[in-house]
Amino acid sequence: MAQNIFEKIKNIEDLPTLPSVSMDVIRLAQSSDISINQISERIYTDPPLATKVLKMANSAYYRRGSRQIDTLHRALVLMGLSEIISIITSVSALSILPPKNSESASIRNSFWEHCVATGLIAKYIDKKLCMQNKGKEFVGGLLHDIGKIILDEYCHDEFIQSHEMSKKTGCPIYEAEMELLGTNHMEIGHFLMSRWNLPSYLADINLWHHDPSNAESKEITALISLSDILAKSSILSFGDQNSCYVLKDEDSWNILKGLGYPMDDLDLEKMTFEIEDMSAEVKTYIASITEDDKGAGKSE
């Protein structure tokens, strides 16, 4: 069975994909000399996406004051490129593989809660450590577990069983996946990022977020790995909720420390309390996107 599931998924012809404009924008953001006009022009070639981005920019989550943001150009000027890239990735990613029933809706919801939490925590740590990943950290956090949603969609029973096995035996979820599916969400996610032709840091994050020392893009993979752990030890876990962590013993921590970030100066307790406070923010974020979906349906 082992090879089969990975092969099976590889061979699915209509495997979900992000809108091509979203993928372009994520790629464009890699180059340093990109202009606001280039980005907004590219987004406008996908009018429904442009509408969704503007709705999110005006949503409960982002809205400050009563002034309406009515053009992408304005949104880019006011909110910055990295925020717009985060929004585009969120509205695109959260609409792939919509749930089929209430059971899958609840799985998808806690899945995206964990991913959004990981993205927001990555953004928070990026800021704390002045890392300047410029939105890549949110995109990375949001997409780091994307393999799970594919496994859930195409091998639902085994995927659920692997969660149960991990809960029961205390083994990490990817080990249970390997045992029952012959592959794991990291391999699938890595494959998907490459298939979508997204920047290599995203493939790296997918493959190595549980073992960042092997990653080529070490810094950002370590950041996502650490954020993933912090999301798990707050209430925003998706599976793996039984784990305990000593952050200072984690590879991700020591990689960032080795790169010269002042890890020992972080007030870990306060950081943990502030992350716990983020759960409301995560819910508002997702609600704003879902609300946007409903609204966009009407206007398209």
Add this chain to the structure above:
Amino acid sequence: MIKGPARVSEFSTTSSSLMTDNTFRLLRDFIYENSGIYFSDTKKAQLENRLSLRLRANNLSDYDKYYYLLKYDPQAGKEIRALFDSITTNETSFFRSPPQIQAFQEKALPEIMEKKGDLDNKVLRMWSAGCSTGDEPYTMGIIIKELLNERLSEWDIKIFASDISEKALRSARSATYNEYTLRSVPPEIKNKYFMPNGTSYKINDEIRMLVELQYLNLNNTKRVRLMKDFDIIFCRNVLIYFDDEAKKRFVAQLYDNLNPGGYLFIGHSESLHNISRAFKLVHFPGALGYKKE
């Protein structure tokens, strides 16, 4: 320790003033820096209620002015004590702060017991420092009994429970509790370990035997030094009564009081950052613990 003065009323808002989110954040950071206690976003209303009394006492019309008083007034020191008194409660209850209790029950305790069981050293020593009316040490006792069941007799177990208040200790000795303090106790646990006694409930003897209550002033360094060889120490919502120097001294002493591999649990929103770097900070699901390696 006495957990604060008589409880401050939760219902005494000043009608004139509301706390803005921005002021809340300023006050929260101020309180955290000065006491190590963090008020989460969900506790904004609680903080607002409690500080309303301080506003009134200082004749101030809004929370911004109160923040400036704390931050810049030459008399601020005195007010900070009053502020701490108003934000602490003497409230304690069974199974308080569920994620912490869960970390104790499902992680720390099994880890320690497994290690000691392997070494055939079936001795377990715990300390509830600042036990107030006994809810915490008896909760620990119930959890241990639930974990070991009939194997309890194979172990030598003692839960020391200390407080500075004779009154609280008398109440702990009576081991009698009202419905309200038992509100977080699962019904099957309540039936198993509590005997109805009029309108209240008395905890059964098997659990009482595990707990040894004693008077102890945590400022008494010589006495505290004698508390030796603990596997787990609970010292929740007590540190606020010490100034920074005393806190550092006391926490260093708690470190020495623990066995290697032992855990210290402080209050759910309390922090040892800037107080001690000796422990290893462990992230349990929804709770923090401090481990001595």
